Amino acid sequence: MNIYDHLKARGLIAQCTNEEKVRELLDKGGVTFYTGFDPTAPSLHCGHLVPIIAMAHMQRAGHRPIALIGGGTTMVGDPSGRTDMRKMLTQEEISENGRHFVGQMGRVLDFSEGKSLMVNNADWLLKLNYVDFLREIGVHFSVNRMLTAECFKSRLEKGLSFIEFNYMLMQSYDFLELYREYNCVMQLGGDDQWSNIIGGVELVRRVMGGEAYGLTFALLLNSEGAKMGKTAKGAVWLDAEKTPPYEFFQYWRNIDDADVIKCMKMLTFLPLEEIAGYEGLEGSGLNNAKEALAYEMTAMIHGRDSAETCLKTARDLFGGGDSADMPSTKLSGKDFTDGAISVADLLVKCGVCPSKSEARRLIEQKGVDIGGQKPASPADRLKKSRFEGGLVIKKGKKIYHRAEL
Secondary structure, three states, X not given: OOHXXXXXXXXXXXXXXXXXXXXXXXXXXXXXXXXXXXXXXXOOEHHXXXXXXXHHHHHHOOOEEEEEEOOOHHHOOOOOOOOOOOOOOXXXXXXXXXXXXXXHHOOOXXXXXXXXXXXXXXXXXXXXXXXXXXHHOHHHOOHHHHOOOHHHHHHHOOOOOHHHHOHHHHHHHHHHHHHHHHOOOEEEEEHHHHHHHHHHHHHHHHHHOXXXXXXXXXXXXXXXXXXXXXEOOXXXXXXXOXXXXXXXXXXXHOOOHHHHHHHHHHHOOOOHHHHHOOOOOOOHHHHHHHHHHHHHHHHHHHOHHXXXXXXXXXXXXXXXXOOOOOOEEEOXXXXXXXXXXXXXXXXXXXXXXXXXXXXXXXXXXXOEEEOOEOOOOOOOEEEHHHHOOOEEEEEOOOXXXXXXX
């Protein structure tokens, strides 16, 4: 199967500038392509996995990926998908964030010699002379047309800053630079990057007279159309310090039934034939699919040993046992008042609930168990001595957490 058709069969492709040409080009092999990642945080999150997995599929089919770290573009901030301006980071913060990205991508992509490249657009964007840039690049962009782009339209009501308005030009210039330097002829990205990718394709054509192509991937959305990858504690990160392996495992183990097969196709390297064997399963049968998804995801990001440990822990807990590997929170003296802590405060402190109002709702619905008992009220107080040796919190049927001193 052609790699383009393979990506399509996995539900990864959203839009393409010229499907026939791209399929033909990819069928020949040896295509250099790139995807950009702006280091706006010190870790990638699971939403980034869609383009990274797609890059890996392309690499395995004989093409050469360029992972571009946006050390320059992050200085400006991408307005795509935003209702407000991004926080301005220092150059030092951006460089440190980018350093973390490198190691995380290396768990999925092969960066051995000749297999792929990693570059940073700070190397050329931060050296540009602004007037020269406007004369060489800005002249090719129509303001009227830019304002119709989805990435800008969503911001016009609240106000689009001039610095953000430059982002499309900078990303387009990245494509031109990579085309010149590495014969990179294709840009890949999330579907929210479509306007920016089109800008790059057209810039390559106008400046170099070259053929360039763009391909976007479906965003990671659940069956209700909302972005996946959020928990009570926030984003699901690839950094083990920010999202421990067991929590990462449990996120995928507990996703909605309707999203399991889609995530298997989009986010794992399991053969489509094997995934097809899980389709149509329901109830306990579908739990096997969820377990397989969680195992594959955890093994890819945190290693097989970690995935085995998480799987064992989950099975132990599901069987009614206890495990030292479950996620835990260390309590300190300042968490207690007069030697005790309220149930609501405990649930929020441990990240089991995002807020006290959510904790109250959970307790009222009898959806939480603490130390084998269901609390009667959010105001119930637990003495400090109960946490010596650890106290297990169970939310619903699948989420476990230990609170300890």
